Amino acid sequence: NAGVTQTPKFRILKIGQSMTLQCAQDMNHNYMYWYRQDPGMGLKLIYYSVGAGITDKGEVPNGYNVSRSTTEDFPLRLELAAPSQTSVYFCASRAGTSGGNEQFFGPGTRLTVL
Amino acid sequence: GENVEQHPSTLSVQEGDSAVIKCTYSDSASNYFPWYKQELGKGPQLIIDIRSNVGEKKDQRIAVTLNKTAKHFSLHITETQPEDSAVYFCAASMTGTASKLTFGTGTRLQVTL
Numbered sequence: 001n002a003g004v005t006q007t008p009k010f011r012i013l014k015i016g017q018s019m020t021l022q023c024a025q026d027m028n029h030n031y032m033y034w035y036r037q038d039p040g041m042g043l044k045l046i047y048y049s050v051g052a053g054i055t056d057k058g059e060v061p062n063g064y065n066v067s068r069s070t071t072e073d074f075p076l077r078l079e080l081a082a083p084s085q086t087s088v089y090f091c092a093s094r095a096g097t098s099g100g101n102e103q104f105f106g107p108g109t110r111l112t113v114l
Numbered sequence: 115g116e117n118v119e120q121h122p123s124t125l126s127v128q129e130g131d132s133a134v135i136k137c138t139y140s141d142s143a144s145n146y147f148p149w150y151k152q153e154l155g156k157g158p159q160l161i162i163d164i165r166s167n168v169g170e171k172k173d174q175r176i177a178v179t180l181n182k183t184a185k186h187f188s189l190h191i192t193e194t195q196p197e198d199s200a201v202y203f204c205a206a207s208m209t210g211t212a213s214k215l216t217f218g219t220g221t222r223l224q225v226t227l
Contacts, residue, residue, distance in 0.1 A: 003169075004157075028216075031212060031213070033214075033215075039219070040123075040219065040220070041219055042118070042217030042218050042219045042220055043158070043203070043205055043217045044217075045214055045215070048212055048214060050144075050212050054147075056212070058214065059115070059216075074123075079138045088156050090158070092157075094213060100162065101146050101148070101207075101209055101213055102148070102163070103148075103160070103215065105150075105157030105158050105159065106157050107155075107156060107157050108155075108156070108157050109137075
C-alpha cells in the first residue's frame with residue numbers, strides 16, 4: 001500500500017491564481033481530512049469527509065473548497081490564492097469507527113503565495 | 115470548541131535522559147488523545163494514543179498518562195536517543211463522530227549527544 005499520497009510536493013502561486021491540491025489513499029478509508037500547518041503552530045482542520053459525497057467544514061474553511069466523488073480521492077481547491085494561504089497542507093485518512101481512530105497523514109504540500 | 119495547549123515549545127535533553135511533554139484540553143467530552151511525531155519534511159505519524167477510560171499506556175520507551183479530572187495528559191520518553199529528535203504534537207478528539215482532531219502547537223525535542 002502506498003498509504004496517503006499528495007501532489008504536488010511544492011508549489012508557488014501568484015496572488016489570485018487557483019490550484020487544486022491532490023490527495024489519494026489506497027486503504028479504503030471512509031474518513032479523509034485536510035489540515036494546514038503554519039510555522040510554529042499545530043495543524044488546523046480545513047475540511048473533512050466521512051465518505052464519498054459527504055463533506056463538511058472544519059475550523060478554517062474560508063478560501064477553500066473540497067469534493068469527494070470517490071472513496072480514494074479528496075482534492076482541495078484554492079480559489080483566488082492569497083498570501084495568508086501560504087502554508088504546508090496535509091491530507092489524512094482514517095478507517096472509521098470500527099477500524100480504529102488513527103489518522104494516517106500524507107507527506108504534505110508546501111504552498112507559497114506571492 | 116476544543117482548545118489544546120502544549121508545553122514546552124522546545125525541549126533539549128541529553129541522550130539517555132527522559133523527556134516530558136504536557137498538554138491540557140478544555141472540552142470534557144473529548145475522550146481520545148493521540149500523540150504524533152513529525153520529522154523534518156514529513157507528515158505527522160502516530161506514536162501512541164490513549165482513551166479516556168485508561169489512565170496510563172506504555173509502549174517500550176514511550177508512555178502517556180491522562181488525568182481526566184484535571185484535563186491534562188503527558189508524553190514521557192525514557193532513555194532518549196538522537197532519533198527521538200523531532201516535533202511532537204498532542205491532540206484531542208471525541209470518538210464516535212468524525213473524530214476531528216484539535217492539535218496542540220507542538221514541542222521541538224532535541225536530543226544531544
